[in-house]
Amino acid sequence: MDEFLRDINTLIFKEWILIQDQKDYQIHLDEQQDNVIVIHTDYSYSQITFNPLNIIELCVTNTTNQEVEFYLHFQMKTMKHAIELFHEMIESILQLVEKPKVRILLSCSGGLTTSYFASKLNEASELLYLNYEVRAVGYNQVFDIGHDYDVIILAPQISYMHAKAQEIFKNQIVIKIPPHIFAKYDVAQTLNLIEEALNNKQQKVEPESKPLSLQTTIHNDTKILVLSIFRNSLRVHIAYRIYDEKNHILLDNEIIKPKITIQDIYDIIDTAILHHPDIKIIGVSTPGIINDGYVVSANVEGLEDMDFMNVLSSRYSQIRFILSNDVNTAAVGYYASQKEYHSLSFLFQPTNHLAGAGMIIKGQLIRGRAHLAGEVQYLPMSLSDDRLALARTPEGALELVTMTILSIISIISPQVIVLCCVLIPDVEELKKELGRYLPKHYIPDIIKVDILQEYTLLGQLILCIQGQD
Numbered sequence: 001m002d003e004f005l006r007d008i009n010t011l012i013f014k015e016w017i018l019i020q021d022q023k024d025y026q027i028h029l030d031e032q033q034d035n036v037i038v039i040h041t042d043y044s045y046s047q048i049t050f051n052p053l054n055i056i057e058l059c060v061t062n063t064t065n066q067e068v069e070f071y072l073h074f075q076m077k078t079m080k081h082a083i084e085l086f087h088e089m090i091e092s093i094l095q096l097v098e099k100p101k102v103r104i105l106l107s108c109s110g111g112l113t114t115s116y117f118a119s120k121l122n123e124a125s126e127l128l129y130l131n132y133e134v135r136a137v138g139y140n141q142v143f144d145i146g147h148d149y150d151v152i153i154l155a156p157q158i159s160y161m162h163a164k165a166q167e168i169f170k171n172q173i174v175i176k177i178p179p180h181i182f183a184k185y186d187v188a189q190t191l192n193l194i195e196e197a198l199n200n201k202q203q204k205v206e207p208e209s210k211p212l213s214l215q216t217t218i219h220n221d222t223k224i225l226v227l228s229i230f231r232n233s234l235r236v237h238i239a240y241r242i243y244d245e246k247n248h249i250l251l252d253n254e255i256i257k258p259k260i261t262i263q264d265i266y267d268i269i270d271t272a273i274l275h276h277p278d279i280k281i282i283g284v285s286t287p288g289i290i291n292d293g294y295v296v297s298a299n300v301e302g303l304e305d306m307d308f309m310n311v312l313s314s315r316y317s318q319i320r321f322i323l324s325n326d327v328n329t330a331a332v333g334y335y336a337s338q339k340e341y342h343s344l345s346f347l348f349q350p351t352n353h354l355a356g357a358g359m360i361i362k363g364q365l366i367r368g369r370a371h372l373a374g375e376v377q378y379l380p381m382s383l384s385d386d387r388l389a390l391a392r393t394p395e396g397a398l399e400l401v402t403m404t405i406l407s408i409i410s411i412i413s414p415q416v417i418v419l420c421c422v423l424i425p426d427v428e429e430l431k432k433e434l435g436r437y438l439p440k441h442y443i444p445d446i447i448k449v450d451i452l453q454e455y456t457l458l459g460q461l462i463l464c465i466q467g468q469d
Helices: 003-018 079-094 112-127 139-148 156-168 179-183 187-200 262-275 308-315 326-336 394-412 427-434 453-466
Strands: 026-029 036-041 044-051 055-062 067-075 102-108 132-138 151-154 173-176 223-231 236-243 249-257 279-286 289-291 294-296 320-325 344-348 356-361 364-366 416-420 445-448
Touching: 003 026, 003 036, 003 044, 003 079, 044 079, 055 079, 067 079, 067 262, 102 112, 102 139, 102 156, 102 187, 112 132, 112 187, 132 139, 139 151, 139 156, 151 156, 151 187, 156 173, 156 394, 173 187, 179 187, 223 262, 223 326, 223 453, 236 262, 236 453, 249 262, 262 279, 262 308, 279 308, 279 326, 279 453, 289 320, 294 308, 308 320, 320 326, 320 453, 326 344, 326 356, 326 364, 326 416, 326 453, 344 394, 356 394, 394 416, 394 427, 427 445
Parallel strands: 102 132, 102 151, 151 173, 223 279, 279 320, 344 416, 416 445
Antiparallel strands: 026 036, 036 044, 044 055, 055 067, 067 249, 223 236, 236 249, 289 294, 344 356, 356 364
């Protein structure tokens, strides 16, 4: 687009937004900054910031918990594209017009005995004008969906899981109902338990994570943009960084949306190139099997079964793209962040999804034919249930991870297993289970990590420098 037309479109877009005021939200220019439009609801604060070079930022913050619900930025291209992104932002804002309900998950062994109780709690909440929404589920669903709830209540039949549930649901309130309350379906006492727990809840401050640093010197002669695509239960994130020729971070950011499209990736790349036109290599880390640039089974809406390399290379013909599986890049990143181990396996077992493993032997990432190395979903293991069913509960995850690690040990016997699995908070329990099958001295070190992102970003940088595909 001609720069003059881009300027005009940006001005028109800004004025168009200001006349979109509706009963559900209020729009106005910020009193201190005339390049910022503010959108208010009772439970959200949103900003649209007009930056130099016609780069526009959209951000929605939930004011009840201060979480960013939606964030992206883009350079003005067409009015149609800008308006589409504005409407996506408004969809997030409209979810916060009314006070977000306190979402409560009530669970027993099968879910049947709590369904009646949940309906009574909902009726009482409505009569008492309490902002509660209660859902009853069986135990096998709790760990699959529990992160989407504020309060998790365990019936007496599964109260033995209380301590482990607290370890897994670090940001939720976990309550066990005393038997005498549950037996009588005592709605009043249960509501008192919930209210007391909510009043006593302390806001947890997440420690600020620092970017990992390389433990070895790796020669680099160009600027590199790396993207890491990952999802949690509610949203998709694309974290990205620009590294300079000395591997220093020039830019560190992410976008957050309910779902992504290829256009979101274009917007990140276009903005990065606008500020750093000398970027020569772009690395993308994503879930899924990546073979010859084609992404299969990514489990991210908008990226399923895509000829990713061809799509990107056709649009940015002067840039070299390196596409990598997220667990492979995590393995490379972990390896580069330490000096103790020369062989490792990085095992990622998500909740209710198939696992993947990244393998490094003597400093070399093992990809295998068609890049299937580490696709542990294909291991012929004797299990008590379907893999996805096992991946829903701590007991099932323990069985699944134990059998997977035993297979890895029998094939490559790495010095260390790096495990990322929310449902296994205690590696000592895992080691004990492994000890049922292996002599203790054959069990490698096991290190637990909570998230992949830092390792994937660093690993993708290294793969870009090495020029591997």
